Amino acid sequence: MHRNTYLNAPRLLRETLEFKEAEGLYAAGVLAGVEGYLESAATGFLAGLNAARKVLGLPPVVPPEESMLGGLVRYLATANPEGFQPMYANWGLVPPVEGRMGKKEKRQAMYRRGLEAFSEWLFSLMPLGRASLAQTEA
Secondary structure, three states, rough: OOOOOOHHHHEEEEOEEEEEEEEEEEEOHHOOOEEOOOHHHHHHHHHHHHHHHHOOOOOOOOOOOOOOOHHHHHHOOOOOOOOOOOOOOOOHHHOOOOOOOOOHHHHHHHHHHHHHHHHHHHHOOOOHHHHHHHHHHO
């Protein structure tokens, strides 16, 4: 029998993965309430990013809700704490796209929208934003 130990994230964690009652302490991965290697690595990235930003005197950040990581950390922070269960990345965590289309087209549209939103968010964290990327590509 395999059993993971995890926190009741909605009671304890902010969307930044910082503990509500312990400033400067962060949780990620299975302990924070996610399932899967990619989910664990992604939440570790966000927790580490926010820990570094705190040390540098910068405000914490949260990925956009259209991105899978944004949807996942929002779930962790806002799920019903009664009977909370860990979550894996799935399309139910991100807002649906509008319009009539097939399931495959909807998923592709959600993927493109999430990737664009996450990319814009990530580039906005860079000191020079997109300009720094353009200079490295030149």
